[in-house]
Amino acid sequence: MASETNGAAGPAAPLTERGARTRERLLAAAREVFEERGFLDTRVAHITRHAKVAYGSFYTYFPSKEAVFLEVADRLFADMTAHDLVPLDGPSPAARVxxxxxxxxxxxxxxxxxxxxxxxVSTFNVEFQEMRRKHRAGTVARSAKAIRRWQAAGLAPADLDPELASRALASMVDHSLYLWLVQGEGPNDRLLDTLDTLSIRALGLDP
Structure with a gap:
């Protein structure tokens, strides 16, 4: 994959308060430009122009377009996985789902x-794929832990593999929302209710 890098860039300078603000401005601008142009058509110049930052200043904070994209995506996944697919707390397991x-x-x-x-980007960037797997693994592990607790309490079938169930349910929800919200297969107001029902039944929980 082609990369926009600056070979003359040295070690990152310690961030001052002003530098931290500039870095955040570049990250915000990068996300907006990526969303408008896509990853492949975005250039560092597009990002710096949008952020109103000198082109050369970009390399004070990021070694490449790929690096700023990875940080934007890392923050996005942190937001996306802030809530576990099967949280521990709540009035009942079904309500938590x-x-x-x-x-x-x-x-x-x-x-x-x-x-x-x-x-x-996930189709060709190996580093990005690994970062995405790490976020997903964390969510799956936390959800599997909740399922094990439900199994121990007799609320979920003992023969259900907690990790595989977590992975399967995460894939179902994730891909369904991708088709709906990204690909435009909708809107369908009943989709969320259907995903709830399928998840609850798959886990053998009382509705």
Whole structure:
């Protein structure tokens, strides 16, 4: 993959308060430009122009376009996975699943334009794929922990593999929202209710 880098860039300078603000401005501008142009058509010059920052200053904070994209995506995934798909707390397991699905839907809706770009980059950037896997693994592990607790309490079937169930449910919800919010297969007001029902039944929980 072609990369826009500056070979003369040295070690990153310690960030002053002003430098931190400039870096944040570049990150905000990068996300807006990526969403408008896509990853492949975005250039560092587009980002610096949008941020109203000198072109050379970009390399004080980021070694390449890929680096700023990875940080934008890392922050996005932190937002997307702030709520576990199967949270531990709540009035009942089924209610927790419904609440988590709604929280993930709201996060996906906030980030839908960037998610479209992320799907593009995920087909060819190995470093990005690894970062995405780490975020997903964390969410799956936390959800699997909740399922094990429900199994121990006799609320979920003992023969269900917690990790595989978490992965399957995460994939179902994620891909369904991608098709709806990114690809435009909708809107369908009943989709969330259907995802709730399928998730609850798959886990063998009382509705």
């Amino acid at each position: 419904r609440r988590a699905n709604r929280a993930y839907y709201e996060a996906y809706q906030r980030n839908a334009r960037m998610m479209a770009i992320i799907e593009q």
